[in-house]
Amino acid sequence: MVMDIIVFLKDWVKSIAIIFVLISIIEIAIPNGNLKKYINMFMGFLIIIVIITPFVNIIDSNYNIEKDIFKNIVKGIETREVYNNEILQTQEKQIKNLYVSKIKKDILEAIGELMHHDVSRLDVSIYEDEANFGSIQHVEIVLKEKKNESINEDKSINVVNIEEITIEKSAEKAKDNLLQDIEQIMGILNDKYNVSKDKITVYLNTMGEGEHSGKNNK
Amino acid sequence: MTGWDVMDIVQIVGIGIISTILIILLRQSNKAEFALLVSAITGMIIFSMVIDKMRYVIETLSSLARNVNMEFTYFSTILKIIGIAYIVEFGAQISRDAGENAIASKIELGGKVIMMVLAMPIILALLDLIMKVLP
Known part of the structure; x- marks a missing residue:
């Protein structure tokens, strides 16, 4: 003692x-x-x-006072991390944007040259929930007719000279071409990214009518 | 070791005197902006010359603190606070030399706040300790 x-x-x-x-x-x-x-x-x-x-x-x-001090230090770090969350969020956003733009580029490359149309706009949205984060939710493609194609059609109109029939014919042909291209796009997307058809929307931006872009096919 | 240290202090004093003369000459030829630059660079050079020696002192102190089983958290916090004090003084004095008292006091404010943040865990632990001692 x-x-x-x-x-x-x-x-x-x-x-x-x-x-x-x-x-x-x-x-x-x-x-x-x-x-x-x-x-x-x-x-x-x-x-x-x-x-x-x-x-x-x-x-x-x-x-043990050191344990106490350490606990307080950890508390301080935790409060600091709350402030960091904001930075993390912006960072996540940037990463997501980068990811989406990569996917877009990839899809554009995969689609490559279509027979009769050019891709004028491509929107991709991805899932953001935990389970299937990053997989493609929806693809939106806006097509426009190829320029030289339409010139050719003009020429053919000039040659044939029978207006009524040629218009009908060319319209039918355009529709056929469109369906063919859409089929091609869907096939590529389905093969490569496993995107089912109902997740893809294709619009046709008709030439010459500028703003007007009707929903043509789904 | 000792001779080397003496040479060091001669170097430091020499650099200080030379830069002082340089600054006076620059001021007389109406080039005050360069004078500030020279003083900042001189400060950095002397600081970097001394910081090596400082490391030796700190290593000795920390081994001492470890030997007697003193809680190490105190010691590292003290060292951090001293480091902050040095850096803040360095910046504040340069601003003060340039006649910017407002900025100097803002730098000091920043130093004070960061020191308080570092000291806060220890203050809280101290209060807790006192509460525990009381029956």
Whole structure:
């Protein structure tokens, strides 16, 4: 019992002596400016902690102040992470945009040269829920007729000269071409990305009529 | 070791005097903007010369603190705070030299806030400790 008290006092005095030596060294090291008083306040706290801690250990031998401090530090880090969330969100958005644009490029390459139409616009939306994140939700393709194709048709109109029939014929031909192209697109998308037909919408942007883009086929 | 240290202080003082003279000459020839630049660069050079020695001191101190089983969290926090104090003083003095007292005090404000953030866990733990001591 007496030995215990002696050991306790020895440890206590030792830690006090060490903290004062350290503090006097630090006093030399700190720059003398406006911040000196703040550092002094901080070191005052340290002295109090070093003096009190052994008595707390007598009452509650499991108590460890370092664990407490660490817990508080972790709490601080967690609150900081909440602020970081905003940055994370924008980052996620950027990643998503990049991903979508990559998919678009990939699809454009896969479709390649169509027989009779050009792809004028391509929209891709992806799933954002946990289960199937990143897989394609919907593909929207806007086609427009190839220019040289229509010129050829004009020529053929000139040659044949019978207007009524040629218009009907060319309209029918255009429809056929369109269906053929759509079939091609759907086949490619289905093969490569496993996108079912009901997830693909194709519009035809008719030439010459500018803004008007009717939904032609689904 | 000692001779080397003496040479170091001669170097530091030499750089300081030379840059002081340079700054005075620049001011007299109405080139105050270069004077500020010279003072900042001189500060950096002296800082980088000393920082090596500082590492030696800190390593000794930390081994001492480890030997006596002092809680290491205190020590690393003290070192961080001293580092912040040095950097803040460096920046604030350069701004003050340039006559920008407002910016200097803003730099000091930033330093104070960051020091408080570092000290906060220890203050909270201290309060907790005191509550525990009370019956």
